[in-house]
Amino acid sequence: MQENQEKFIELVNKENVGKNLKYSILTMGCQLNENDSEKIAGMLEKMQYQYIEDYKEADLIVFNTCCVRENAEERLFGKIGEVKKLKESKNVILAIGGCMMQEPGMLEKIKKSYPFVNVIFGTHTMQNLPENIYKAIIENKKVKDVIDIDGEIYEGLPIKRNSDYKASVTIMYGCNNFCSYCIVPYVRGRERSREPELILEEVRGLAEEGYKEITLLGQNVNSYKGNDKIKNFAELLNEVCKVEGIERVNFISPHPKDFTDDVIDVIANNEKITRIVHLPLQAGNTKVLKEMNRKYTKEQYLTLAKKMLERIPGLVLSTDIIVGFPGETDEEFEDTLDVVREINFEQIFMFIYSKREGTVAAEREDQVPEEVKHVRFDKLKELYESRVDENNEKYLNTVQKLLIEGKSKNNENMLEGRTSTNKVVIFEPHSEKKPGDIVSVKILEAHKWYLKGEIIND
Ligand code: SAH
Ligand code: SF4
Ligand code: F3S
Secondary structure, three states, X not given: OOHHHHHHHHHHHHHHOOOOOEEEEEXXXXXXXXXXXXXXXXXXXXXXXXXXXXXXXXXXXXXXXXXXXXXXXHHHHHHHHHHHHHHHHOOOEEEEEEHHHHOOXXXXXXXXXXXXXXXXXXXXXXXXXXXXXXXXXXXXXXXXXXXXXXXOOOOOOOOOOOOOXXXXXXXXXXXXXXXXXXXXXXXXXXXXXXXXXXXXXXXXXXXXXXXXEEEEEOOOHHHOEOOOOXXXXXXXXXXXXXXXXXXXXXXXXXXXXXXXXXXXXXHHHOOOEOOEEEOOOEOOOHHHHHHHXXXXXXXXXXXXXXXXXXXXXXXXXXXXXXXXXXXXXXXXXXXHHHHHHHOOOOEEEXXXXXXXXXXXXXXXXXXXXXXXXXXXXXXXXXXXXXXXXXXXXOOOOOEEEEEEEEEOOOOOOOEEEEOOOOOEEEEOOOOOOOOOOEEEEEEEEEOOOOEEEEEEOO
C-alpha cells in the first residue's frame, strides 16, 4: 500500500468514525475482477465501512464492471438507474470501477448520462480508492481516475476475502495475446508478473490463517515470468504445492500455446493440484483459430489435451467455447463439435460471439447473423448436456476427497463440497467434521448438476 493512500485512509476514517456506515460491492466480471473486489473491500473496511449484502441498504456502493461481452453494459446502466432512485431519498456514494471504465468513450458516456456518479476508477487506479473516496465524501467532488497505461503492480493492498477456506491469488496482470475477438488486453494492459517470493509469502500467510485451497489467477496464467530462482509457471506451481497447510491448488486461465511439458509434469507429480484443468478451446477449426489469433491448430489442441489426459491420472478438462466468430461457417463449426465429442469435457463455458469495439474481429464485415449463432449455441449445448449424465455416473461408488465449503445452497440440512474435479457434492453433516475440513465421501447418487454422497472414515 502506498504511503499517501494510508494518509487518506486515516482522514476518511476520522470522518466516518461512529457513523456505522455500510458498503456493498457488485462484481460483474471474472475471478480476477472478483479478487480486485476483495481488495476494494479490504480498503473500504479500513475506512470504517462495514459490508452489507443488499446494496439498497448501503451508504457506499461499488460496481466492479466487466466488458468482455456486450450485454454487460445494459446491465450496468440498469443498475446505475436503480442507484439514482436510491440517491433521491438518501445520501449514497456510488463508485464505478473495473474493466468497462477503461473502454474508450465510456467515461464521457457516464459523465453525460449519469452525472451523479461520485467516483469512476479504472483497472490501473484501483489502489487510489482511499484518496478518491476522500475527495468524494469530504471535498464533495466528482472523481474520475482512469489512466491508459500498462500499469504497475501494487503490492500489499488490504484484502477482505470472500471465503475462509478458499483464496485467490493473482500472480500476473494483463494479457499480451490479443485474441482477435477479445477486449481484455486493451482494458487490462500488458502482461506483468508478481515477484515469486511475494506470491509465496501471500500463500504462506493464507495457510497460517487456515486457508486450504489456493487458486492462482492470471489472464494467461501459464505465461507467468518469475526471476532467477523461480523462473516460470511450472516452478511457481511446484513451490506453491510445497506450502504446508495448503491442501488444494488450482489455476486459471492457462493458454494452450503455453502449456509446456514441465507444467504437465508438476501437475502429475502433485496430488494437491486439482484434477480439473481449464484448457480454453474457443473454436475447433484451424482456420477460425488462426483468425482468432489463438496460435494453435485443431490437431495441436487435441494432441495437447490427449497428452494431458494420458499423463495425469484422474484428470478431466473444462473449456471455453465461442460460437459464431465472424466468418465461421456451419462446416467449420462442426469441427468444434468434433473436438467436444473427442475430448469429453467435464465442463464447457459456452459463449455467443459478441462484437467488441476496438478489436480486430469487430471490424470484419462477415459477422454471423444472430439467429445462426443461436442455432449453433443450442447445438453445442445439446451435445454437452447429452454427456452430463454419463460423466456424472462415472463417479458412482467412488470415494472422493472434498473440501467442506458450508451448507448446501439448495438444502439447509446438508453440507456441500467440491471434488478435486470441481463437482458439487452434497452430504449429511457429521459431528466431527466442519467447513474447511477435507473429508472422504462415497458417491451414492448422481444428479444432473450435483452428486450426493456420505462421509466415510478414511
Ligand atoms: N484469458 C482467459 C479468459 C478471458 S475471458 C482465456 O484466454 O482463457 C473468458 C472467456 O470469454 C474467453 O475464454 C472467451 O471464451 C470468452 N470471450 C472473450 N471475448 C469474447 C467475445 N468477444 N465474445 C464472446 N465470448 C468472448
Ligand atoms: Fe482475451 Fe485471449 Fe488474452 Fe484470454 S488470452 S484474455 S481470450 S486476449
Ligand atoms: Fe471481464 Fe475484465 Fe475479467 S473484461 S472477464 S472483468 S478481466
